[in-house]
Structure formats: structure tokens, C-alpha cells
Amino acid sequence: MNVNGEDSVAEAIERELQLLSPAGRSSRALAERLLDPEFTEVGTSGRRWDRRSMLSALPVMQGAAEDGPQYAPSEMSGTVLAPGIVHLTFETVLDGTRARRSSIWRKLDEESGWRMYYHQSTPVPDA
Known part of the structure; x- marks a missing residue:
């Protein structure tokens, strides 16, 4: 990892984009590799999710079908909070609905790589 963590942030962004893609959402094997064993999420609806x-739910949620609505992320940026911990923030649009998102990625070892530990999505009201 370089001094300012650019490589760590880039790896976390790459994996975040995989989870947002239809391929990442519809493949349980890929999602299992990307979600931390202790994963939790507070979704746009306010619902709390655990890894299981x-x-x-991922394969049947919006954004999982190649021929359906897909996530359009923007303004994605990240910072290294500590060695092995990256915080990403960004916005998405899915089928006309905007959300502000925050993800914490952690890397416990080289074998498992970066995994999403926590995610939160907050709806953006219409202007």
C-alpha cells in the first residue's frame, strides 16, 4: 500500500462497483466474497440487513437484472481511516430514485481481500 492509501481506496471502489453491478448482485458466490462475515446495512427504507x-435478497432486488434498472453511481470517493479500513461515499440513481451512500470496507488478510463491513443508504428527496 502506498503512503496515502490510494491503492486501498481504488481496490475498495472496484469492489463497490462490483456489488452495484447486476453480475455482483445476481451471483451469490461473488457477493459472498465481497460481503464481510460481520456485514450489516441500513438500507434506504431504514431496514437493517445482516449478511445472511x-x-x-440480492438476486431479486432492483439492480440485479441485466435487462432491468441498474445503479448509476457518481461522486465516489474514499479515505483510509486506518490500516485495513476504507470509507467510501457516493451517490446513486436507480430507476429515478437518488440515494447518498456510505460504505466501510475492511481487509483482514490478503487472501480474503477487501470486504464490505458496513453500508448505509439515505434517500435524497426530490428537489
Whole structure:
């Protein structure tokens, strides 16, 4: 990792984009590799998700079908909070609905790589 963590942030962004893609959402094997064993999320609806419930729901959620609405991320940036911890922030649009998002990625070892530990999505009201 370089001094300012650019490589760590770039790796976390790459994996975030995989999770947002239809391929990442519809493949349980890929999602299992990307979600931390202790993963939790507070979704746009306010619902709290754990890893097991998210893995079950991802393939049928919006954004999972190649021929359906897909996430359009923008303004993605990140910072290294500590060695092995990256915080990403960005916005998405899915089927006309905007959300501000925040993800914490952690890397426990080289074998598992970066995994999403926490995610929160907040709806953006219409202007």
C-alpha cells in the first residue's frame, strides 16, 4: 500500500462497483466474497440487513437484472481511516430514485481481500 492509501481506496471502489453491478448482485458466490462475515446495512427504507439476509435478497432486488434498472453511481470517493479500513461515499440513481451512500470496507488478510463491513443508504428527496 502506498503512503496515502490510494491503492486501498481504488481496490475498495472496484469492489463497490462490483456489488452495484447486476453480475455482483445476481451471483451469490461473488457477493459472498465481497460481503464481510460481520456485514450489516441500513438500507434506504431504514431496514437493517445482516449478511445472511442480504445474500438471500440480492438476486431479486432492483439492480440485479441485466435487462432491468441498474445503479448509476457518481461522486465516489474514499479515505483510509486506518490500516485495513476504507470509507467510501457516493451517490446513486436507480430507476429515478437518488440515494447518498456510505460504505466501510475492511481487509483482514490478503487472501480474503477487501470486504464490505458496513453500508448505509439515505434517500435524497426530490428537489
